[in-house]
Amino acid sequence: MVVGEFTTELDVLVIGAGPGGYVAAIRAAQLGKKVAxxxxxxxxxxxxxxxxxxxxxxxxxxxxFEQAKDGHEIGINVGDVSVDMKKVQxxxxxVVSKLTGGVRSLLKGNGVEIIEGEALFVNxxxxxxxxxxxxxxxxxxxxxxxxxxRPIEIPALPFSDRILSSTEALTLDHIPNKLLVVGGGYxxxxxxxxxxxxxxxxxxxxxxxxILPGFEKxxxxxxxxxxxKLGVEIHTNALASSSEVxxxxxxxxxxxxxxxxxxxxxxxxxxVGRRPNTDELGLEAISMKMTDRGLIEIDKQCKTNVPNVYxxxxxxxxxxxxxxxxxxxxxxxxxxxxxxxxIDYLAIPAVVFSDPEMASVGLTExxxxxxxxxxxxxxFSFGANGRALSVNETDGFVxxxxxxxxxxxxxxxxxxxxxSDLIAEAGLAIEMGATLExxxxxxxxxxxxxxxxxxxxxxxxxxxxxxxxx
Ligand SMILES: Cc1cc2nc3c(=O)[nH]c(=O)nc-3n(C[C@H](O)[C@H](O)[C@H](O)COP(=O)(O)OP(=O)(O)OC[C@H]3O[C@@H](n4cnc5c(N)ncnc54)[C@H](O)[C@@H]3O)c2cc1C
Numbered sequence: 001m002v003v004g005e006f007t008t009e010l011d012v013l014v015i016g017a018g019p020g021g022y023v024a025a026i027r028a029a030q031l032g033k034k035v036a037x038x039x040x041x042x043x044x045x046x047x048x049x050x051x052x053x054x055x056x057x058x059x060x061x062x063x064x065f066e067q068a069k070d071g072h073e074i075g076i077n078v079g080d081v082s083v084d085m086k087k088v089q090x091x092x093x094x095v096v097s098k099l100t101g102g103v104r105s106l107l108k109g110n111g112v113e114i115i116e117g118e119a120l121f122v123n124x125x126x127x128x129x130x131x132x133x134x135x136x137x138x139x140x141x142x143x144x145x146x147x148x149x150r151p152i153e154i155p156a157l158p159f160s161d162r163i164l165s166s167t168e169a170l171t172l173d174h175i176p177n178k179l180l181v182v183g184g185g186y187x188x189x190x191x192x193x194x195x196x197x198x199x200x201x202x203x204x205x206x207x208x209x210x211i212l213p214g215f216e217k218x219x220x221x222x223x224x225x226x227x228x229k230l231g232v233e234i235h236t237n238a239l240a241s242s243s244e245v246x247x248x249x250x251x252x253x254x255x256x257x258x259x260x261x262x263x264x265x266x267x268x269x270x271x272v273g274r275r276p277n278t279d280e281l282g283l284e285a286i287s288m289k290m291t292d293r294g295l296i297e298i299d300k301q302c303k304t305n306v307p308n309v310y311x312x313x314x315x316x317x318x319x320x321x322x323x324x325x326x327x328x329x330x331x332x333x334x335x336x337x338x339x340x341x342x343i344d345y346l347a348i349p350a351v352v353f354s355d356p357e358m359a360s361v362g363l364t365e366x367x368x369x370x371x372x373x374x375x376x377x378x379x380f381s382f383g384a385n386g387r388a389l390s391v392n393e394t395d396g397f398v399x400x401x402x403x404x405x406x407x408x409x410x411x412x413x414x415x416x417x418x419x420s421d422l423i424a425e426a427g428l429a430i431e432m433g434a435t436l437e438x439x440x441x442x443x444x445x446x447x448x449x450x451x452x453x454x455x456x457x458x459x460x461x462x463x464x465x466x467x468x469x470x
Contacts, residue, residue: 018045020313020325184211362411378460
């Protein structure tokens with residue numbers, strides 16, 4: 001094909017088929033637009049292929065393995081339990097394939113053209129898409145950029161066969177004897193926990209003074225307790241300063257406080273953050289306004305400074321989360337279709353699939369106070385909940401933060417079993433402007449973990465039935 005031979009005319013071109021891009025494309029198509037979506041890699045983006053879904057599949061496999069081993073605690077004795085990591089990986093891949101196949105069908109079913117290749121801006125209404133030796137041009141009225149992010153590499157620890165990013169760690173088909181994790185954020189802790197449960201000796205080096213930033217200390221404390229039980233060693237204020245890779249191991253030196261310490265492991269997993277994929281899109285050609293960190297600046301309607309170009313997901317400010325990307329994708333598509341949509345981050349949940357799980361939505365107590373609220377709080381433990389006891393997972397609590405003046409729920413934090421699902425009720429409550437009474441008067445099924453939220457709310461109201469008032 002001759003370069004630039006064809007130009008396809010489109011209403012909307014979406015660049016990047018992750019949870020931001022593919023949702024935006026489907027929504028725009030639902031609203032009557034002629035849409036195409038381009039991706040240089042697999043449909044589903046990081047989330048489906050190298051992020052949320054593969055990591056949660058491995059977390060689930062490791063959890064089941066642990067439960068099988070520890071079944072004797074509840075009177076279930078099994079013989080030798082072992083893990084076939086190759087089979088685990090095959091199963092994980094089958095989950096990924098099912099989901100990416102589903103996304104392809106949804107795109108096609110909504111009439112969205114899927115284009116394989118790498119997009120590069122030519123001007124404000126046109127991109128070139130490179131695929132092998134082919135180059136095609138697409139002319140659009142509107143464009144939504146959703147190109148996501150990639151792992152940050154530390155110069156002292158260049159990625160290699162032994163120094164892995166989360167992408168490679170998720171595909172390991174054997175269990176390392178020793179794993180060194182550099183970075184104690186949620187990705188490092190989730191994957192570190194997986195391999196610790198599967199039998200690896202895991203060490204975490206975290207540069208700041210604590211792991212899992214953004215969550216309250218007493219929540220993180222419970223995760224640390226479990227990590228300790230799994231034999232995970234955590235070093236804080238630990239900065240990896242150099243590395244050496246040999247045929248069968250990696251040696252990392254770190255400054256811990258004012259001392260230097262050496263660590264040796266089969267693999268080193270580096271999870272120190274992600275960088276936005278905005279540097280290879282030709283954005284200079286359209287004078288896109290960016291932050292120092294390479295994020296694209298947008299307004300509440302996902303509009304950039306280039307009038308017909310929108311940006312969503314990991315390449316814009318805010319937490320790098322799949323549900324945030326999808327939410328912004330819907331807003332961008334609706335704005336393009338002329339609807340009065342705009343972003344409202346009031347109730348965006350954050351979840352860590354650690355053990356126990358942690359989830360938070362809305363304001364924490366400290367944040368609410370900092371915003372000038374007089375707050376009342378209520379807290380209830382899973383240890384006093386029938387369902388938690390009957391599933392033998394009793395560590396954790398629900399904490400509710402409300403406005404003292406009118407009882408409106410401002411935030412909820414949960415650490416404990418199924419926190420990732422339980423947080424949905426809290427998100428809905430905050431989104432709807434519900435008060436403590438609204439939740440207390442909602443009949444919660446018994447015996448369920450969700451009753452812990454109701455009990456925390458009753459405690460905030462000062463009439464907890466299953467707890468004694470303060
Ligand atoms: C290990 C791990 C676990 C995670 N777990 C969770 C979780 O539990 N919950 C959660 O909410 N989030 C999680 N995340 C984060 C989540 O994956 C991201 O926030 C989400 O995928 C961002 O979506 P996106 O649409 O912005 O971009 P992405 O999913 O990154 O997709 C961007 C797409 O754009 C394509 N692309 C890039 N440049 C170009 C170009 N020039 N031309 C064409 N295509 C291009 C890429 O190939 C990619 O497919 C996790 C991430 C990781 C790494």
